[in-house]
Amino acid sequence: QQQLIELIRQGKSEEALEFAQDELAPHGEEHPELLRELERTMALLAFEVTGESPLAELLDFEHRQKTANELNAALLAAHSQPREPKLPALLQLLAWTQDQLDEKVSYPRINNIVSAVLEEEGKDTSASTPRP
Numbered sequence: 001q002q003q004l005i006e007l008i009r010q011g012k013s014e015e016a017l018e019f020a021q022d023e024l025a026p027h028g029e030e031h032p033e034l035l036r037e038l039e040r041t042m043a044l045l046a047f048e049v050t051g052e053s054p055l056a057e058l059l060d061f062e063h064r065q066k067t068a069n070e071l072n073a074a075l076l077a078a079h080s081q082p083r084e085p086k087l088p089a090l091l092q093l094l095a096w097t098q099d100q101l102d103e104k105v106s107y108p109r110i111n112n113i114v115s116a117v118l119e120e121e122g123k124d125t126s127a128s129t130p131r132p
Helices: 002-009 013-026 032-046 062-077 087-102
Strands: none
Touching: 002 013, 002 032, 002 062, 013 032
8 A cells, every 4th residue: 555655646646546456456355444445545546636635644654654563563473573672671671670789789780771881880871771
């Protein structure tokens, strides 16, 4: 669908129609929800100024981002990978663990997550570990 939207955005109506007929319409029979989205997208062609149509949200950056996120999630699921990246959760766990340890023991601490250098207690750097 996003490729069709990009063709419409570029004013390539003929190419958009061909692409919709050849690539997207055949899948509409198997997946009725795709057919509904295809119809919504094709409705953009009815307007001379697509940005002023009631479906102009399909042209927004947010729609592109949503499509990219859905595609990434589908690819990750197809490869049995989690949908969300692990790094933010691990950084939050690091911050929480260091907070817990600060109350109990002295230890080499990671104060700067960019360099990830272990520093002796009491030293501080400008880019500290993010707090959850």
